[in-house]
Structure formats: C-alpha cells, structure tokens
Amino acid sequence: DVKVTQSSRYLVKRTGEKVFLECVQDMDHENMFWYRQDPGLGLRLIYFSYDVKMKEKGDIPEGYSVSREKKERFSLILESASTNQTSMYLCASSTQTSGRIYEQYFGPGTRLTVT
Amino acid sequence: KQEVTQIPAALSVPEGENLVLNCSFTDSAIYNLQWFRQDPGKGLTSLLLIQSSQREQTSGRLNASLDKSSGRSTLYIAASQPGDSATYLCAVISGANSKLTFGKGITLSVRP
Numbered sequence: 269d270v271k272v273t274q275s276s277r278y279l280v281k282r283t284g285e286k287v288f289l290e291c292v293q294d295m296d297h298e299n300m301f302w303y304r305q306d307p308g309l310g311l312r313l314i315y316f317s318y319d320v321k322m323k324e325k326g327d328i329p330e331g332y333s334v335s336r337e338k339k340e341r342f343s344l345i346l347e348s349a350s351t352n353q354t355s356m357y358l359c360a361s362s363t364q365t366s367g368r369i370y371e372q373y374f375g376p377g378t379r380l381t382v383t
Numbered sequence: 384k385q386e387v388t389q390i391p392a393a394l395s396v397p398e399g400e401n402l403v404l405n406c407s408f409t410d411s412a413i414y415n416l417q418w419f420r421q422d423p424g425k426g427l428t429s430l431l432l433i434q435s436s437q438r439e440q441t442s443g444r445l446n447a448s449l450d451k452s453s454g455r456s457t458l459y460i461a462a463s464q465p466g467d468s469a470t471y472l473c474a475v476i477s478g479a480n481s482k483l484t485f486g487k488g489i490t491l492s493v494r495p
Contacts, residue, residue, distance in 0.1 A: 272426075301483070310487040311472070326482070358426055371417060372474075372483055374427040 271295070272375035274359055280381045287346040289378050291359030298364045300342035301372065302326075302334065304355040311358065317342055318364070349382045356380075385410045385477050389486035396463055397494050404458040404489050406473030411451050413477040418447050418458050421470045421488070430471075431458070463493045 275290035291300065301316040303326075313326030315334040323334050331353060335343045342361075346353055359375040386409045396402055406416075415434050419427040431440045431447040433456070439448040446459040460467060472488040 308487075311474075311485040313482060316482075356424075360427075370415065371429055371432045373429060374419075376426040377424075379424070 272359060272361055272373050274357075274375040274378050276378050277376060278379050278381075280383065281346075281349050282383055283350060285346075285349050285382075287349050287380070287382075289344040289346075289357055289359075289380070291342045291344070291361075291375055292340055293342075293361040293373070294340065295361060295363070295373070296339065297361040297373075298339075299362045300336065301360040301362075302332075302342065302344045303358045303360065304328070305358055305377075306355050314344065349380075351382050354380060354382045385413075385475060385482075385484045387473060387475055387484050387486040389471075389473055389489050391489065392487065393490045393492070395492040395494060398463060398465060400463050400493075402460050402463055402491075404460070404471050404473075404491070406456040406458070406486055408454045408456075408475050408477075408484075410477055411454050413451065413475045414481060415476045416447075416449050416456050417474045417476070417483070418445075418456075419472045419474065421472060423470075427472065460491075463491075465493045465495050467491060468493050 272293045302314040303311045305311045317323050317336045333345045357378045360372045362372040388407045417432045418430045421427050433440050433449040444461040449456045470488040470490045474483045474485045
C-alpha cells in the first residue's frame with residue numbers, strides 16, 4: 269500500500285525558531301512536493317524535487333528551503349519561523365513516466381502553529 | 384497561468400441523492416486531472432486520476448469525466464451517503480514543469 273508519512277501531526281514553534289518538517293515515502297517515487305494549505309487560498313506549492321539533491325521553487329518559496337539527500341526523504345526547512353507561516357503543511361510524492369508526473373499521493377499533513 | 388475553479392464552494396444534499404461536482408480549468412493543455420477527497424484536518428486521499436487521453440474513470444460509486452477541449456471535469460457520486468461528507472478537490476497537471484494546480488475544493492455535506 270502506498271505510504272507517505274510526515275514526522276509530526278501537530279507542531280508549535282516560537283517566532284524565529286528554525287523548523288524542520290520531514291516527509292518519507294516508501295514507494296520509490298522520483299518526485300516529491302511540499303504544499304501549504306490555508307483557508308480561502310487552497311493548496312499552494314512551496315518546493316518540489318525531481319531527484320535526489322535536486323530542488324525547484326514552487327509558487328511561494330520565500331521563507332522556506334528544502335533538502336533531499338535520499339530518494340525517500342524530503343525535508344522542508346523554515347529558517348526563521350514567522351507567524352504568517354502558521355498553516356497546514358502537506359507532503360506528496362509521485363512517480364514519473366515518460367517525463368510526465370503521474371498520480372500524487374499525500375501524507376497526513378502537519379499542522380504548524382508559530383507563536 | 385493555469386487556474387482551476389470549483390463552484391459552488393459548498394453543497395448540502397440529502398442521503399441517497401446522486402450528485403455532480405464540477406471543475407473547470409483555463410488551459411486545456413493538461414497531462415492529467417486528479418480528484419481528491421480531504422476530511423477535516425487530514426491529508427488528501429486520491430480518488431481518481433484521468434489521463435489526458437481518457438474521457439472518464441470509475442471507482443465504485445464514483446465516476447469522473449474529462450472534456451479537455453472545454454476545460455471541464457465532473458465527479459459524479461451515486462447514491463450519496465453521510466460518509467461521503469468531505470471536501471473534494473480537483474487538480475490538473477500542466478505546464479513545462481508538470482505542476483499540479485488545485486481548485487479550492489467543494490465542501491460536501493450529506494444529510495442523513
């Protein structure tokens with residue numbers, strides 16, 4: 269069965285802290301993604317990765333960075349957390365066939381609150 | 384820039400009703416379209432994926448159709464049940480980077 273896991277379901281951090289959100293998939297997928305979801309704004313892509321050590325900016329990369337040292341793991345880093353980064357963070361993965369990204373599978377989400 | 388629209392934002396129906404959820408997109412040059420379900424506070428569960436060469440996909444009581452030329456997809460739910468209550472999101476894969484663009488979802492409530 270397809271599985272994407274995220275390190276925490278709920279997280280509370282203080283302004284200015286460095287925050288790590290971890291995502292692991294067990295499907296040997298090439299592609300991994302980080303989204304944030306906010307009421308009224310929907311899901312927005314932060315960063316994605318097509319391969320190990322490879323990353324590309326999504327629609328809202330400001331204030332975030334990512335790391336992909338192993339194929340199965342994709343980390344989202346908030347260098348200095350701010351209150352406007354309070355959100356639901358969703359990780360996803362997908363395989364890639366003939367250069368096209370196929371079905372995306374999502375993790376359970378991390379609800380991050382920055383105080 | 385691809386934009387995905389789902390209208391209405393919320394829908395309430397009595398149990399047993401057959402219903403259709405609509406999704407429209409502005410750029411018809413898509414690779415795939417995917418329908419998701421999201422329960423409150425949870426992640427997204429993939430329901431159906433339609434490739435650009437396909438017209439529809441079926442899974443149990445769910446049927447999704449795709450009309451690329453008109454930029455529309457529908458999700459048909461037969462004999463709705465209270466357990467179908469959730470938010471349903473439509474997303475398309477398009478563009479040079481094959482990015483997934485989401486609609487804002489339709490929150491469905493099925494009344495017993």
